[in-house]
Amino acid sequence: MRIGLIAMSGVRVRTEKLATLGVTLPGFVNRGKVIASLPSLGLLTVAALTPPDVEVEYIEYDALPDEDAPLERFDLVGLSSFTARIEATYQLADRYREMGVPVVLGGLHVSLMPDEAAEHADAIVVDGAEGAWPQLVEDFKAGCMKARYQGLRKDVFKPDNYVKPRFDLLKGRPYNRVTVQTSRGCPINCEFCAASLRITSSFQQKPVDLVIEELKAATEVFESPFVEFADDNTFVNKKWGKQLLREMAPLNLRWFTETDISVADDPELLDLMAKAGCKQILIGLESPTVGGLMNLDPHNWKAKRFDNYLSAISRIQAAGISVNGTFVLGLDSHKTDVFEELRDFIRTSNLLEVQLTVQTPFPGTPLYERLKRDGRLLTERYWDRCTLFDVNYIPAKMSVEELEEGFVWLSEQVYSEEDFNRRKRHYMDLTKDRLQAA
Secondary structure: EEEEEEEEOOOOOOOHHHHHHHHHHHHHHHHHHHHOOOOOOOOOOOOOOOOOOEEEEEEEEEEOOOOOOHHHHHHHHEEEOOOOHHHHHHHHHHHHHHHHOOOOEEEHHHHOOOHHOOOOOOEEEEOOOOHHHHHHHHHOOOOOOOOOEEEEOOOOOOOOOOOOHHHHHHOOOOEEEEEEOEOOOOOOOOOOOOOOOHHOOEEEEHHHHHHHHHHHHHHHOOOEEEEEEOOOOOOOHHHEEEEEEHHHHHHOEEEEEEEEEHHHHHHHHHHHHOOEEEEEEEEEEEEHHHHHHOOOOOOHHHHHHHHHHHHHHHHHHHHHOEEEEEEEEOOOOOOOOOOOOHHHHHHHHHEEEEEEEOOOOOOOHHHHHHHHOOEEOOOOOOHOOOOOOOOHHHHOOOOOOHHHHOOOOOOEEEEEOOOOOOOHHHHHHHHHHHHHHH
């Protein structure tokens, strides 16, 4: 028996002005390209959950195969992708079913829009594959596969449920980054966030020894890879984080992760991160004003942190870890003056890297439900525009055109060679000062 596990990757910006901008200012889409080129850790986990007597092949497509091109035949196909590529995933699923090959769909979008996905599949897996995929395969073998399987929303890292992803399936592929997951979910729970908290009951953290085993297994597949932690917020638990970093240090890795601004409050943690090989962290700063942060999360956690943003960025970068500051434009408090405010904030903060995004109502998020309820979604189904760069809704205090034009203008400012070189010189000066002081 052969199962094909297929990931549909690749980001396609739909707004013409932004697509053109990406050609002239590579920094505009650089982070998006990195994300799109990462292997599907979810499907590698599915592969590990597959019974050992079943042959598994892992495939990636960044574009749909030509209609005339024959698809490789399998006994069963499992497909997964993110929202921006789900329509193409559905098309590929339909083609396989027309060939008579049964199709299973899973992943975050499928879990949040199960009835929609079920129209293109013989079976769907809702929430995590743990607790669902092994039974699905056995049912398929017995000729009694059900239409829907419910995966685990908790305890995914406990011994009876945990498996180490099949990193060996990546051998021989031209990756320069590999992903490892240490946790699922984020307790901050921002309104717009489409992270894994939507398919898990609570924040869940993997035992340190399992993370170390996975790091060793992942990095054995490639020569000197850059590790990207596939987490929503790695260092929520500072005690756990310090234990992990002490055990990571001897591995001599270079790595990146996403976390929150509170890491700046703990000098010991920053020192351990730097010594363990952390080169950059992505932090959701979201807005250049405190007003823009109000009501983004249930407890206004980020708004309460705003006054310390600049000093926190300075402390993190002085420790030898660059900050990739992520901002969301088009929040309900944002007026057209937000574009100049954000340009000035970025220049003042001296962030080395910047990721500009447009507020995006991903299906299943509280933001989506609120905008849908208020009649502010531009269309009912806009999944291929969930790129973080395309506008899908009616902003509260500016027009769609003003948001799009302001986003283009700000991108030209922030990603210009002049502005990037200014930020780079500042970070190099910090590095020089740190080395001289050592």
